[in-house]
Amino acid sequence: MSKRRLLSRKILPSVARAYLGLALRTTRWRIIGPHAGRNVLIQIPASRHPGAIVAFWHRNLLLLPALWKWARTRNGALRLNVLISRNRDGRLIRRTVAPWDIIGIEGSSNKRGQNKGGARALRAGVKALEGGALLAITPDGPRGPAENVQAGATALGRLSRRVSVPVGGACRAVRLKTWDRMRVPLPFGRGYLCHGTPLPSGASTELLAQQIAAADQRAAHAYRASRHYVIDLIWPWVGLAASIYLRRLAARRVQSGKEIAERLEERFGRSSVPRPGGDILWLHAASVGEVRSILPLLQRFLDAWPRVTILITTATVTGCETVARHRERLTQAHRKRLIHQFAPYDVVRATRRFLNHWRPVGLLLTDSELWPGWLRQCSRRGVPVGLLNARLSQKSFSRWRQTALLTRPVFERLAFVASRGADDAAQYDRLGAKNVFCVGDLKELAPASAVDEEALNAMRHALKDRTVLTVSSTHQGEEPIIIDAIALARRKVKNLLGIIIPRHPERGAEVAELGNPAFPRRSQGALPGEEDAIWVADTLGELALFYQLADFIFIGHSLLPHGGGHNPYEALHAGAPCATGPYRANFLEAYQQLGTRFTTVNDAQSLAAWVSQETNPSQPSRPDQNGDENQSDRFVVLANTLVARVSAMTGL
Known part of the structure; x- marks a missing residue:
């Protein structure tokens, strides 16, 4: 065997595999996304796996083994095939990942009359899918343009009649000077792989591109939000100091009727009800006013995501009673999907217990309820946080501005801010929040409360x-x-x-x-x-x-x-x-x-x-009646906008 062939067939793949294995093993990975996508990726038992397509941008190709290791840890019988280009780079990748039980299928779309093995790869991919394997594809590969889905990707779904799971990724990495700016992960970092909701076999190229991009953006936001800041060092100590007298405070609140003795442990993160299966969306509304503002949205959320459970937390007994009254007016099916808990105190142990138990797919805060500890713990788990009906008084804005060097991460970690007015939007933008938009005041546009x-x-x-x-x-x-x-x-x-x-x-x-x-x-x-x-x-x-x-x-x-x-x-x-x-x-x-x-x-x-x-x-x-109708129309627009934003934030 010539030296060049030895180098290309054994030495380079071995070196690449050794480095990639080190980088992926020492990276602390979080796999995030809705329950439906996770079920497809690790379906148990594997003998009944119908097969599915895993679609991600070409620049994330080297992150695939991390997703595969996670899936195989949970279901050792899974099989993974990957479509790679029929060229030198493709062969290097195939030889690198082959010892990890990743089977490469060579071939890509034909270009300029040249046979790239696309038809053969398509047939082999369909056969693998029909045999119950996962088939990983890069719809914009092998030569781009980047993030431009090729027709072969959707053709594969139609021919095999299998769903596609969009996947995005972000981690500590260097970017190569290639057409797609490929990510090469660095050791000893943190990484996020985000899967979306499975797309039907007939999904269009536009929808596939949109969902892969959304998953990639969610992973990128989770990675940015997980960075360490000074406030992350200070706030746990603040919580620890506060926890010394929180028990005493809670006991006094029970005596004054501001807490319910039987449910006091919920304030310390110990939940009183078991977690249901599926995805859970966490909404927090501090008290009566905040609860009333989001109650009209609950019906929209329950209708929009029929398999999602809404967990609503409040900090007051009156807020709890308001939720209970509303819950009684729901249908039996919706009532089962609405759970109330008292919000945990913003101390590390309480928040960790709460999140470990409920494992929400996203958190929606209301008004100006910004708790640094919650945001930190959510960001570490890749749980995106949005702010509904965001408001900020001039006094609060001035206080946040005075401590901006310390508290700016609180705002940067928000996935979106839906403000009630233009002035509030401008203030959140100045404080460092991203993706700020104004949709109107929920309290203004919400329908009037029903009267007996x-x-x-x-x-x-x-x-x-x-x-x-x-x-x-x-x-x-x-x-x-x-x-x-x-x-x-x-x-x-x-x-x-x-x-x-x-x-x-x-x-x-x-x-x-x-x-x-x-x-x-x-x-x-x-x-x-x-x-x-x-x-x-x-x-x-x-x-x-x-x-x-x-x-x-x-x-x-x-x-x-x-x-x-x-x-x-x-x-x-x-x-x-x-x-x-x-x-x-x-x-x-x-x-x-x-x-x-x-x-x-x-x-x-x-x-x-x-x-x-x-x-x-x-x-x-x-x-007048016309005014009521106009307000109702505006609320429908607001609710639809928020449903779309939350879907983009969580992948639901």
């Missing part, structure tokens, strides 16, 4: 002809101002009844005791008498009901300097005249857009004057 008509009619009958001022979402310190305002307004509006709805229903007794005698409470089954000026509505899930009763609506958490306002849109659905206080920074852009549809009052006197001066309060104007 029987309960509504019963209350209207009980209240008879009284003029009703509904005061929602009050916080401590505001109720005395509201009570004074109602007393002043009753000098002119004799039959006025104020319904005070504390933001946290557990404060109902505290608010009722401000009266002398104590005000009647809804939670106790008490109705207001004819002489009662105030009724405390300290129940959960009935806000829309009390809005429908209202002749006037005032939104709290806005009368004192520490306030930030609350969602104005649900009140507008009722159509009654609306007012709020001057402190509403959390929803400033929303109130600016609404303009004169909300009156601003500063104290008890101005609130009383507003109620007294309104003309014909018993006949409030209602929104």
